[in-house]
Amino acid sequence: MAPKLEISGLSKRFGDLEALRDINVAVERGEFISVVGPSGCGKTTFLRMVAGLEPATSGSILLDGALLSGPGRNRGFVFQNDSLMPWRTVLANALVGPELAGRVGDGERKRTLDLLQLVGLGGFESYFPRQLSGGMRQRVNLARALAIDPDVLLMDEPFASLDAQTREIMQTELLRIWEQGRKTVLFVTHQIDEAVFLSDRVLVLARRPGRLQENVKIELARPRTLAIKRTPEFIAYVDRIWTMIEHDVRAAVIDEHG
Amino acid sequence: MFEVVRQRFLAGTVSVVAGLLLWELVSRLVVANPLFLAAPSQIVQAIYHLTLTGEMGRHVAVSSIEFAIGYVIASIIGIAFGFGMANSVGFKQALQPWISGFYATPTIALAPLFILWFGIGIWSKVLVVITLVLFPVTINTEAGLRTTSDRLVEMLRSFGANERQIFFKVSLPSALPFILAGLKLGIGRGLIGVVVAELFGSRAGLGRLISESADAFNMPELFAGVIVLAVAGIAMTAGFTALERRLVPWTKD
Numbered sequence: 001m002a003p004k005l006e007i008s009g010l011s012k013r014f015g016d017l018e019a020l021r022d023i024n025v026a027v028e029r030g031e032f033i034s035v036v037g038p039s040g041c042g043k044t045t046f047l048r049m050v051a052g053l054e055p056a057t058s059g060s061i062l063l064d065g066a067l068l069s070g071p072g073r074n075r076g077f078v079f080q081n082d083s084l085m086p087w088r089t090v091l092a093n094a095l096v097g098p099e100l101a102g103r104v105g106d107g108e109r110k111r112t113l114d115l116l117q118l119v120g121l122g123g124f125e126s127y128f129p130r131q132l133s134g135g136m137r138q139r140v141n142l143a144r145a146l147a148i149d150p151d152v153l154l155m156d157e158p159f160a161s162l163d164a165q166t167r168e169i170m171q172t173e174l175l176r177i178w179e180q181g182r183k184t185v186l187f188v189t190h191q192i193d194e195a196v197f198l199s200d201r202v203l204v205l206a207r208r209p210g211r212l213q214e215n216v217k218i219e220l221a222r223p224r225t226l227a228i229k230r231t232p233e234f235i236a237y238v239d240r241i242w243t244m245i246e247h248d249v250r251a252a253v254i255d256e257h258g
Numbered sequence: 259m260f261e262v263v264r265q266r267f268l269a270g271t272v273s274v275v276a277g278l279l280l281w282e283l284v285s286r287l288v289v290a291n292p293l294f295l296a297a298p299s300q301i302v303q304a305i306y307h308l309t310l311t312g313e314m315g316r317h318v319a320v321s322s323i324e325f326a327i328g329y330v331i332a333s334i335i336g337i338a339f340g341f342g343m344a345n346s347v348g349f350k351q352a353l354q355p356w357i358s359g360f361y362a363t364p365t366i367a368l369a370p371l372f373i374l375w376f377g378i379g380i381w382s383k384v385l386v387v388i389t390l391v392l393f394p395v396t397i398n399t400e401a402g403l404r405t406t407s408d409r410l411v412e413m414l415r416s417f418g419a420n421e422r423q424i425f426f427k428v429s430l431p432s433a434l435p436f437i438l439a440g441l442k443l444g445i446g447r448g449l450i451g452v453v454v455a456e457l458f459g460s461r462a463g464l465g466r467l468i469s470e471s472a473d474a475f476n477m478p479e480l481f482a483g484v485i486v487l488a489v490a491g492i493a494m495t496a497g498f499t500a501l502e503r504r505l506v507p508w509t510k511d
Contacts, residue, residue, distance in 0.1 A: 051416055077416040083409045086508040087431045096427070097417045128508055148417065 002065060004029040004184045005050070005152060010059035012045055018209035019045050023059070025203065025212065027152075030182040034195035035203045038245055038252040042210025043188045044156055050186060051077045051154050063151060073101055076145030078155040082137035084129040090116065090140050091125035097148035108147075115143045118177055135166040142177070155187045159194070168226055171197055179223060192245075196220075196237045197229060204241055207248050214244050296477035301485060304478035313467075318486065320462040324380045325452045328387025332448070333441055336392045340399020340437070344429075350400070361393040369455040378459040386455040391444035398443070402436025403429055435506045442498045449491050 003026035010023040020042040027033055035043045048054040050061055052071035061068045063075070076097070084093045091109075094116060098108040116125055119139040129137055138158055145153060159167045171194060178185065189195050195202045199218050206213040218237060220228060228234050278298050285297040296304070308314035339357075343350040369386050376382040406429045414424050456465025464483045471480035502509070 053412065053416055071416050071418050073418050075416075077413075079409070079413060079416075081409055083407075083413040085410060085428065085431070087506070096414070100414065100417050100419045100423055100427075130508065 003027055004031070004064065005186075006062040006065075007050070008060055008062075010046070010049065010061065011057050012042065012049060012054070012210075013057045020049075021209040021211045023210075023212050025215075027184060027186070030184055032178060032185045032187065032198055032200045033203060034187045034189055034199040034201075035205060036189060036192055036195045036241065036245070037205030037210070037213075038207050038249040039190065039256070040210075040252050041205040041207040041248070043190075043205050045210070046205070047154050047156050047186060047188045050152070051075055053077075073097065073148045074151045076148055076150035076153050078138075078141050078145045078153065078158045080157040080160055082129070082134075082141045084137055084140055084144075086129050089126045089128060090121060090132070093129065093140055094125075094143045094147050096144060101148070112143070112147045115146050116140075118180065119143045119146075120173060133166075134162050135170055138162065138170060139173075142174070146177075146181075146183075151184065153183045153185045155185065157189055158187075160190070167194075172226060174198065175222075175224060192238050192241050193229060193234075196234060196241070197224060197226075202237075202241060204244050206245070207252060214241075216241060292477055293475045294477065296481045300478040301481040304476075304482040305485065308467075308479065308482055314482070314486070317462055317464050317467045317483070320380065320460075320466075321452050321456070321464045324383040324455075324463065325387060325448055327380070328384040328451070329391055329444060329448050331384070332388045332391035332444065333395055335388075336395025336440070336444075337399050337437060339392075339396040340403065340433075343396070343400040344403035344433075353396075357393055357396055360389065361397060365389040366451060366454050369451075369458045372455070373459045378461060383452055383455040383460070383463070386451040387448045390447040390451040394443040394447065395437070395440040398436045398440025399433060402433030402440075405436065406432045435502070435509045438498065438502050438506060442495060442502075445494045445498065446491060449487060453487060 005025075005027035007023055007025045007027075010020060011018075012020040023046060025033075035046060037043050045054060049056050050068070052068060052075070055069075085096070088096075091112065094112050095104055095108065098104050098112070113125060116122060119142050121136065121139050121143065124132070124136065129140070132140070141158065145155075159170050162170060175198060187195070187198060192202075196218055202216040202218060203212060204214040204216060205211065216237065220231075220233060220237075282297045282299060285295040285300075289295045292300070305314065339353060343353055343357075366386060368389065369382070372382040372385045376385065410428045410432070411424055414428055419427070452463065453465040453468065456463040457469050460466045464487055468480050468483040471477070471483065
């Protein structure tokens, strides 16, 4: 079977800075893939390029064999910040995708309400964002991306601004939701244990220039619970990936603070 | 919570009542000269009297029309200018020095000139109101549109929104609180404009009533004009606050 998402020779330059060099990845349908790497490795740029928010300098991205250029409703983007519209209710925020496509009927409304239920926001549809906690806002953010029923879900460090406990809950919630529909997911994070916990495969990027360093297949049984994080297999995966990027991370820290 | 609100309301009421009482006592016992100060009770009487003879109605009608025409024209042009400036760098650069200059200038000093040009009828006053209201509305509209969050624009773009959708779904709602604040600011400035322009020369209007009363040393009627203006200003501002609560509830807690 042809891959769902086929990325070949993808490169990006910002002026003199080479952000990404020759990325080649094939993503299978329903696969959950995480992208990790030190800051400055271009992982967010990579995701934004797949979303069509950033043009590629060279290379191509194929979705179901069709070349992507620019944003489209076949990809749902979950932002790091919740980027909810403060003047809209939870439901109106979640419905923005279908609305932009010019179709908000009773069917869409019903489906989106079901999605809010699925992400654990049943009964909160008429609340305003300022009345919600950070974790709840990220749930809206996720429901909004799912509301357009995308082929691929693109998630850019969606839990980075949450506290540690909320974060763990949201990871299990995300897996629960993902098990329902098994969407193809590209998940960017700087948290290695989060990547291992969620993914079928972890792409490890190196920096300067950003390039694919390793492709780690995570063979842990699903469905997974938080308990798995204490197993030796899990810890071995995290250690292995950490060793791969440790040198780069130290260099990045010195760049930023030195 | 409810108790706190009631206490605040109570404090305000007590303060106003005490102030009026003090005013009444001072004007009756200390100044005791109707040529210099009118007591609140005399002002109420004067308002009642002027209303019965229909004179108050006439003045209020003229001032209201001048204010309304000027305010509406200034709001429309101001919002349009603000949009233009937010959307076109050239337009902004061409307009900015004029806007900044006029906003800082006490353009009310030009009222005698406008009266010379347009006569003592309503149009000279309308023009004064326009020059006073236009600039805060323009500045606020432009500032409001500029505060549009890049994150929200990017979010909409990721869902395939076009420029028109971005404008109506993000830029406009983000700017709305600022536009309303500019319009609210315009109320006070516009009222001052009407009255001062009428003082310089007019046939009717609250400014006319005030200047006539001053010439005749009729303090109760002078204060009657001032009080009606104050009430109008307070009422319109309160109306606007209510409108804000309805239109932009997310900016309030």
